[in-house]
Amino acid sequence: MVMPPRKALMTSAPSAARQRALQRHALQRSAAALVLATLVVLPFALLYRAAVSRPPGASWGWETSLPSAVASEEEEGAEDSEDVKLERVLKKASTGDNTVILTTLNAAWASPGSVIDLFIDSFHSGVRTNSLLKHLVIVAFDRKAYEQCVKIHPYCFALGTEGVDFSEEKRFLTAGYLEMMWRRLDFLRLVLEKGYNFIFSDADIMWFRNPFPHFYPDVDFQISCDHYVGNAADLRNVANGGFSYVKSNERSIEFYSFWYSSRLRYPGYHDQDVFNAIKHDPYIVGIGLTIKFLSTKYFGGFCEPSRDLNEVCTMHANCCIGLRSKIHDLRIMMEDWKSYLSLPPNLKRLRTSAWRAYDKNLEDQVRPAFVPDDVIGGAANPDKYWGPHPKTGVFGPAAVDANLAAGAPDAAANGPGTVLDQKVWFRPLEDVEKPPPVA
Known part of the structure; x- marks a missing residue:
């Protein structure tokens, strides 16, 4: 039997090494094609998913995505x-x-x-x-x-x-x-x-x-x-x-x-x-x-402050209207607290009250007034309204003064319960003793 030439054998039957090289080349080409396809398709898939899978209840009305700092908080379950x-x-x-x-x-x-x-x-x-x-x-x-x-x-x-x-x-x-x-x-x-x-x-x-x-x-x-x-x-x-x-x-x-x-x-x-x-x-x-x-001894505010710095737990910037006023008074409050902390123990025991923001409010009498519906031209029963005294801060009956009378026309124009820039906070006694009227 005539054998084919050696060169023909080499051409028709590649070596094992040659076969492995061809396989690697084919795999590389397939992988490259797969990566390319992923890069093309993935953005469209993500856009589609984002369009159809907005979580129920989270209606923010935002048209742009959150920045990366916010997105990182949502990684555990963005959907x-x-x-x-x-x-x-x-x-x-x-x-x-x-x-x-x-x-x-x-x-x-x-x-x-x-x-x-x-x-x-x-x-x-x-x-x-x-x-x-x-x-x-x-x-x-x-x-x-x-x-x-x-x-x-x-x-x-x-x-x-x-x-x-x-x-x-x-x-x-x-x-x-x-x-x-x-x-x-x-x-x-x-x-x-x-x-x-x-x-x-x-x-x-x-x-x-x-x-x-x-x-x-x-x-x-x-x-x-x-x-x-x-x-x-x-x-x-x-x-x-x-x-x-x-x-x-x-x-x-x-x-x-x-x-x-x-x-x-x-x-x-x-x-x-x-x-x-x-x-x-x-x-x-x-x-x-x-x-x-909760007692205002521990949980106070500008309406009725915690007067003992050795006991106070929280202080609220209530009876203080407007963001700018709140920030100003809160900063003063924090300064007072840090000043108290810097004292030696024997002086801390003596430091019972030192809220400068509260004292300043009393001095200037800068407090909101809730003008009752029936105050027209300042005519009202003085015993019917109460609030913090402009100097002592103690709650009790409050006489109707010129500041309240001056606000009455605005109250009539703007409607019941209008918040005016008055000097003292008044509240009707019946608001405490019984509910507001049912509409």
Whole structure:
């Protein structure tokens, strides 16, 4: 048999090495084609997914994507619903007994050097408060507030606000302010439904000491006061909704649902005024809710300050209208606190009261006035209205003076409850003793 030439054998039957080289080359070409196809197709796939998979409930109305600093916070579940994201951040921030600290933030209070920076600084400067920051969740009402939050704090939550812009400063008792307060209250109900206890604190409250030792055990709902009458169970205490400690159970959840629905009974009132009305309602007794009011000795504010720096836990910039005024007074308050901390122990014991911002407010008598509906031309019964005395700050009946009379025409023009730039804060006594009229 005639054998083919050796050269023909080499051509028709490649060596094993040659075969391996050909296989590698083929694989390389296939891989290159696959990478090219991925680069072409992937952007279109991502755009399509982004267009069809917006989470329900997170209606921010933003047309541009969040910056990388914000996006990194969402990496664990960018496609999760708002509800799942809330559950995640609450779980991370909660204590062993499922308690979180909550505050809300909009763009007006979020800028560097504004209210939120002072709020967080108070935790760093307070006595046994720094460790509480790991349990704080900041709830952002708008995109700018959320972007700033993730720069300064690990636990932030973007609260969807359908068709409403909460980014600007909301002046007290304006329509935007009322809507923001009620949105906040409904959110707190949701937190309770998820099984979390909470301390809610307005961001214009400075934390100087750990408040937990001063809470009452086995109480469902505890709230701070504009005016404290001396008895924690007395319903004549005038509540302030800016600071509360609430335990999650069936009673508190039912109460928050009742409170939120009561806004329809009292249109034009904010959550705090409605609470001061419904606290008398037999329904609350019926559901078995236990309520305690927190003493202003520990939980004070400019309406009624904590007068002993050796005891104070929190101080609220209430009775102070306008963002600029709040920031100014909060900075002075922090300076007073840090000055107190710098004293030796023997002098600290003697330093019972030194809030310069509060004293300045009294000196200038710069406080908001809520002009009652029936004050026309200054004609009113002096015993019917009460508020902090312009010099002492002690609550009691307040005589109608020229400042109140001068504001009456504006009140008549702008409608009931108009907030005017008056000298003294007056409030009708019946607002404390009985609910506002039902519309």
